[in-house]
Amino acid sequence: MSTEELQKEVKSSIIETLKEDPEYEGVEVIDLSLIHKDGNEYVGILNVLEPNTFAEAWNRLLK
Incomplete structure (x- = not known):
């Protein structure tokens, strides 16, 4: 898996996790x-x- 593909997966996962937590x-x-x-x-930077x-x-x- 490329860094770009992993980046998309991780970003989607973070968004879903944030949506689930009030x-x-x-x-x-x-x-x-990433x-x-x-x-x-x-190493990651999240804005x-x-x-x-x-x-x-x-x-x-x-x-």
């Missing part, structure tokens, strides 16, 4: 990058967009 509601996966180090070892719950709470208080 603690991560509103978290959006933007990108995943870099092959050696054998079955990879996510998190809701700004502090700002949302503050805005509700100001209304």
Whole structure:
């Protein structure tokens, strides 16, 4: 399996895992990058967009 194929599988798995956990509601996966180090070892960088719950709470208080 190529690094790109693995990257797609891992990204899909992470998205599904986040959807199943209410603690991560509103978290959006933007990108995943995998870099092959050696054998079955990879380094990954996951970019996510998190809701700004502090700002949302503050805005509700100001209304």
